[in-house]
Amino acid sequence: MENTLGLEIIEVVEQAAIASSKWMGKGEKNIADQVAVEAMRERMNKIHMRGRIVIGEGERDEAPMLYIGEEVGICTRPDAANFCNVNELVEIDIAVDPCEGTNLVAYGQNGSMAVLAISEKGGLFAAPDFYMKKLAAPAAARGHVDINKSATENLKILSECLNRAVEELVVVVMDRPRHKELIQEIRTAGARVRLISDGDVSAAICCAFAGTNIHALMGIGAAPEGVISAAALRCLGGHFQGQLIYDPEVVQTGLIGESREGNLARLNEMGITDGDKVYNANELASGETVLFAGCGITPGTLMDGVRFFHGGARTQSLVISSQSKTARFVDTVHLWQEPKTIQLR
């Protein structure tokens, strides 16, 4: 799967990032999102594949493009037989967030990316549009930290696994009222907190890279983003656990349905009978082959944002593969005109 898709999915996230970054700092989050969706979909539909969106822009009929269940790729077209040997192609599932951190783009802040994860059919957990309690940490702490333990206990374990004092640990937490106590607990334990307004996918992935000075992600963010983060961390061997949150009182912000009971019933309808189950990275991204791709829209810890120059743009992407066990940082110069000289720095 990697051989045929690797380069193409880089272009998919690059195109989404370039389109969205044109709206950077313009205060128009919906447009920054919409153009990313359109660009991602257009490039995706040029790939020789039979893809299906399992995490996308919303349920069928509610979002017109990249909606859950939408089929993408040349080989899903009615006239596919003219282009592809349909029976030979592996069916793949795709989780997308064409603009992860729409507010960050709209307000010109760091940390937004165009992201996607791919696996063979059934290889990604089709997370409902709910919230998810998340715990991400470096590979050295995988299986040692535990989402069921307190933040204080996990910080002590992290400190042992990483061989650094709790005071030397940095935990990313989304700046939300629901995390007031969590933030206090982390600070009391002695660790330092980096509060982010949006963009917890980037924070989760940073945990798996030494040198980012991010050692854990704790707290509640969106469930679909949890699956995309898990896909990357599964490939990198990092720690990721996620637990769906269905109680509106716990979340305190955002739309999550009317009641705890109603949400549990909705989960049941989707076949999720244990609403409290804790999923690890291998369960959220269980496929034999998993690929993650992300491209910076605005500058971030792992990747630079899109930089325009006269007649082109430069992007930085990250492609992670479970198959080749690689994390490739890809630096691309996109030329829209005949170049005279390519400016490297």
Ligand SMILES: O=C(COP(=O)(O)O)[C@@H](O)[C@H](O)[C@H](O)[C@H](O)COP(=O)(O)O
């Ligand atoms: O920041 C985020 C928003 O994603 P997007 O809508 O694609 O721009 C995500 O990283 C978060 O995981 C999540 O969506 C956020 O925590 C939602 O929670 P809230 O803002 O408190 O309702």
Ligand SMILES: [Mn+2]
């Ligand atoms: Mn998002």
Ligand SMILES: [Mn+2]
């Ligand atoms: Mn988004």
